[in-house]
Amino acid sequence: MVDAVVRNPPEGRATDAAAQPAGRTASGPDRLAACIGGREALVAYRAHCSDALFAPPQSPDWIEAWARNCNPDIVCLTLAPHGGPRLAVCLEVVRDRLVRTARLVGGSHANGSFPALSGGPFPVLARTDLEGLAASVRAARPDVDLLSMERLAPQLEGVENPLHPLRSWDSPNPALAIDLTPGFEGVLARASGKRKRKKHRSQVRKFEAAGGFRRITATTREDVDRLLDAFFRLKSARLKAMGVADAFGDEKVRAFFRDLFGTATETTPRPDFLLQALEVGGIVRAVTGSSRTPASIVCDFAAIAEDDLAAASPGDFLFFENIREACDEGLAVFDFSVGDEGYKRQWCDLETWQFDVAVPLTAKGHVAVGLRRGLVAVKRSVKSNPRLWNAVKALRRRDGGKTAKAQDAED
Structure with missing residues (x-):
């Protein structure tokens, strides 16, 4: 952060x-x-x-x-x-x-x-x-x-x-963020902006063909429950496939996030904790949960649907729109929080430990x-050793796949 x-x-x-x-x-x-x-x-x-x-x-x-x-x-x-x-x-x-x-x-x-x-x-x-x-x-x-x-x-x-x-x-993990002070055009100029815009236009066409799309910001407790239901489902499936324990699986933790984000919708003039999502064809395909400060927005968690539209990268699309909105609001930083991931590196120019x-x-x-x-x-x-770290992640995915198949067989 x-x-x-x-x-x-x-x-x-x-x-x-x-x-x-x-x-x-x-x-x-x-x-x-x-x-x-x-x-x-x-x-x-x-x-x-x-x-x-x-x-x-x-x-x-x-x-x-x-x-x-x-x-x-x-x-x-x-x-x-x-x-x-x-x-x-x-x-x-x-x-x-x-x-x-x-x-x-x-x-x-x-x-x-x-x-x-x-x-x-x-x-x-x-x-x-x-x-x-x-x-x-x-x-x-x-x-x-x-x-x-x-x-x-x-x-x-x-x-x-x-x-x-x-x-x-x-x-052991860096925290990655984007300096927004140059504005959205400036951010794109240093982050393969031409390719990002071309991809964004292509995504719009694909989402329109799949039944239309809309970007949602939770403004009521009912919105919060719907978006968090989708997030918990998508995140659980993703983490299971990766062989990683689900930090959001505990019902008490889920109740905490419902309480936190639900209460935030009743705060004026703007919520300190914010849920946003991309819906395509009436189905939630990507969700982000963020915390806000006077000068920045911090993406605390995110999840995407691994379905027929996964190849269209709904998560990338949602981040594009979230980052553009943060620039329009005059914020100084878009913070991806802790964790070194490829999709963050495509945007980020700030790194802290x-x-x-x-x-x-x-x-x-x-x-x-x-x-x-x-x-x-x-x-x-x-x-710090890319080959070793990739091997560890591959091993996790293999074990996670075995566990998922075993659980599906029991069900």
């Missing part, structure tokens, strides 16, 4: 989270505090964000929707040096096998996160701050083994992430950090 949010929150939404016990506060060094759980923490966090800079996965709407649908055990950490500018970050406590982790709210769905900063430039943090933060979490939640913040953005709107000096390692912060709080946490460090190193090594 390349951008951030500075806005006043809509009223009346901080009280919807599950009725949890009142928050507890544990003090570390003189500028540290951890507000633990419940309505009190969520209300305080929304108030902090009223004049703060933050990324969509740390927005109050995201945090509260996740608490309502997936996990109410939320930890809000704050940092306030000498009463000056304040930093706040929301984490959820989860248990994975033998380790209990406080991680960024949303897990793998939270990409390009950035803590909520208010009150002006934030000072550079040092290792002693990290140690103080760990001490604060230990005091408030002695049951937590590991503090983990993954896929953090190094900067937003020119503001350096105060957590960057504390990074444990860089994420997100980073992780991992802080062990117990002996089990130390073991977990060591294992994660090794896993990240292996992933980076594999993905």
Whole structure:
């Protein structure tokens, strides 16, 4: 993610989270505090964000929707040096096998996160701050083994992430984006624009011949349910064929996205979370889910139909229109978020590397950090070797195909 949010929150939404016990506060060094759980923490966090800079996965709407649908055990950490500018970050406590982790709210769905900063430039943090933060979490939640913040953005709107000096390692995947400041014609000029326009005209003819087409933007909860139903179906089929676990398969996660995007349709003047789709012949063929900031739009997820029109690339068509619209709105960045894919490279001219912060709080946490460090190193090594990475993907597809056939036979 390349951008951030500075806005006043809509009223009346901080009280919807599950009725949890009142928050507890544990003090570390003189500028540290951890507000633990419940309505009190969520209300305080929304108030902090009223004049703060933050990324969509740390927005109050995201945090509260996740608490309502997936996990109410939320930890809000704050940092306030000498009463000056304040930093706040929301984490959820989860248990994975033998380790209990406080991680960024949303897990793998939270990409390009950035803590909520208010009150002006934030000072550079040092290792002693990290140690103080760990001490604060230990005091408030002695049951937590590991503090983990993954896929953090190094900067937003020119503001350096105060957590960057504390990074444990860089994420294994780049985040790709498009600089929109030259306008749509300028973007096309540097991205094989003549070929893209020719392909776009050809797609229009094919879609017209297939029964006509329309680009849809969800504006009601009914629209959200329809487009997400299509997305979940298309994404599940695609991931199964690739041999990759479906991160959207859990019903609680699906309820979270319905809540998040549904609530966003009721926000004025424009939604912070946006669903768009391409319908051809009355059938949804491509879907994108995005988050918006004052200066950018971030494509958080996408899916296409693997059907008779797949060869016409409905996903490419939808991205073409989405990028053109972003330029027309005067946005500075179209962000494809984390992940290195060919269709992104065809457009993108900006590349950043997100980073992780991992802080062990117990002996089990130390073991977990060591294992994660090794896993990240292996992933980076594999993905930096095109031949090896292609072989891994081919193996996944083969195993995914076998699994799909076996499940079809059982059905």
